[in-house]
Amino acid sequence: xxxxxxxxxxxxxxxxxxxxxxxxxxxxxxxxxxxxxxxxxxxxxxxxxxxxxxxxxxxxxxxxxxxxxxxxxxxxxxxxxxxxxxxxxxxxxxxxxxxxxxxxxxxxxxxxxxxxxxxxxxxxxxxxxxxxxxxxxxxxxxxxxxxxxxxxxxxxxxxxxxxxxxxxxxxxxxxxxxxxxxxxxxxxxxxxxxxxxxxxxxxxxxxxxxxxxxxxxxxxxxxxxxxxxxxxxxxxxxxxxxxxxxxxxxxxxxxxxxxxxxxxxxxxxxxxxxxxxxxxxxxxxxxxxxxxxxxxxxxxxxxxxxxxxxxxxxxxxxxxxxxxxxxxxxxxxxxxxxxxxxxxxxxxxxxxxxxxxxxxxxxxxxxxxxxxxxxxxxxxxxxxxxxxxxxxxxxxxxxxxxxxxxxxxxxxxxxxx
Ligand SMILES: Cc1ncc(C[n+]2csc(CCOP(=O)(O)OP(=O)(O)O)c2C)c(N)n1
Ligand SMILES: [Mg+2]
Numbered sequence: 274x275x276x277x278x279x280x281x282x283x284x285x286x287x288x289x290x291x292x293x294x295x296x297x298x299x300x301x302x303x304x305x306x307x308x309x310x311x312x313x314x315x316x317x318x319x320x321x322x323x324x325x326x327x328x329x330x331x332x333x334x335x336x337x338x339x340x341x342x343x344x345x346x347x348x349x350x351x352x353x354x355x356x357x358x359x360x361x362x363x364x365x366x367x368x369x370x371x372x373x374x375x376x377x378x379x380x381x382x383x384x385x386x387x388x389x390x391x392x393x394x395x396x397x398x399x400x401x402x403x404x405x406x407x408x409x410x411x412x413x414x415x416x417x418x419x420x421x422x423x424x425x426x427x428x429x430x431x432x433x434x435x436x437x438x439x440x441x442x443x444x445x446x447x448x449x450x451x452x453x454x455x456x457x458x459x460x461x462x463x464x465x466x467x468x469x470x471x472x473x474x475x476x477x478x479x480x481x482x483x484x485x486x487x488x489x490x491x492x493x494x495x496x497x498x499x500x501x502x503x504x505x506x507x508x509x510x511x512x513x514x515x516x517x518x519x520x521x522x523x524x525x526x527x528x529x530x531x532x533x534x535x536x537x538x539x540x541x542x543x544x545x546x547x548x549x550x551x552x553x554x555x556x557x558x559x560x561x562x563x564x565x566x567x568x569x570x571x572x573x574x575x576x577x578x579x580x581x582x583x584x585x586x587x588x589x590x591x592x593x594x595x596x597x598x599x600x601x602x603x604x605x606x607x608x609x610x611x612x613x614x615x616x617x618x619x620x621x622x623x624x625x626x627x628x629x630x631x632x633x634x635x636x637x638x639x640x641x642x643x644x645x646x647x648x649x650x651x652x653x654x655x656x657x658x659x660x661x662x663x664x665x666x667x668x669x670x671x672x673x674x675x676x677x678x679x680x681x682x683x684x685x686x687x688x689x690x
């Protein structure tokens with residue numbers, strides 16, 4: 274299913290070659306075939322996706338990819354299910370914290386849990402993740418502290434956590450910039466003589482950003498061990514993917530000399546399989562891989578967005594039927610692995626995580642506002658000092674107003690559109 278193999282001459286083969294070679298048993302692209310505006314939409318073509326688990330919880334045979342997850346036994350499936358439930362619960366809790374004015378903004382991941390958990394759970398500790406703002410399930414899998422996850426959104430820190438402690442850089446708001454960091458890190462990993470890989474997460478919209486394209490040029494040239502993991506959630510805020518991509522997004526990578534694969538992003542097993550294959554290539558020295566995980570953002574872009582203004586409810590409903598969590602639940606039911614005990618334990622784990630996140634968030638204390646200037650440069654600069662005193666004068670105007678002076682008011686939009 275890889276759109277091109279490592280062999281450089283294969284990379285430039287016309288796309289039709291890969292299409293006619295589609296393996297039987299692959300699921301059809303889950304998106305709807307109707308056209309609304311007459312434009313050909315990339316995701317409405319006769320494209321195939323790697324799928325191992327159908328929405329009804331039955332397994333989809335796939336000789337090429339099922340071997341990559343043959344070690345996933347019943348216990349591992351239950352663990353994956355727990356991950357999916359916990360990250361969804363955390364997402365709900367963080368959204369509630371924003372609605373209650375405790376954090377300024379939250380970018381929900383509802384619908385994208387399998388894409389994130391499936392890819393993150395197959396990484397090694399010494400691999401390194403460079404993500405956007407939406408990969409909170411990846412952060413959870415990497416072991417990011419739950420309070421650290423919301424800190425930056427509460428405005429009590431400039432940056433959430435120590436990247437080296439968890440092998441994951443803090444979330445990038447500048448669309449696509451993290452892909453450059455990942456490529457640079459991966460080139461460095463080779464120079465260090467390790468077989469660790471970088472994984473960079475970004476959205477469908479980001480693929481039109483210069484940074485992502487530049488990162489792919491360098492990754493291909495240096496055969497950098499980096500996985501470009503694109504979550505095509507169909508939207509870049511309110512812009513549908515079809516507006517910027519007249520061909521599937523995965524088709525872009527072979528033009529750079531990077532093999533790519535489209536996977537059902539709502540299928541945790543298929544995502545694990547393609548990520549493992551890509552990691553294997555990276556570790557063997559065969560360079561980068563581009564993964565397009567076809568999924569759907571079931572919620573708003575952020576808590577500042579109102580998707581009812583641009584999302585067709587029928588689309589949302591169609592995707593709800595392909596819910597990544599439900600299909601694992603159905604698989605577990607089919608295989609007799611989901612009894613009351615498991616359900617209760619998983620629910621308790623999710624509730625406990627949510628409580629922990631909430632308590633941690635509410636316990637965060639606001640930093641002294643002028644400390645913002647402390648870590649900008651190692652040595653003082655007149656320019657920065659001038660800004661500091663201007664800000665001090667500004668704060669003095671609100672000396673009687675606790676919220677304004679201490680920066681604890683998190684009710685404003687964080688501005689991360
Ligand atoms: C360089 C840059 N341009 C524009 C923005 C504003 N912006 C924030 S999110 C977003 C859409 C990104 O869409 P996509 O890459 O599909 O990721 P998703 O939010 O769907 O996960 C835009 C344009 C930004 N943060 N950075
Ligand atoms: Mg998107």
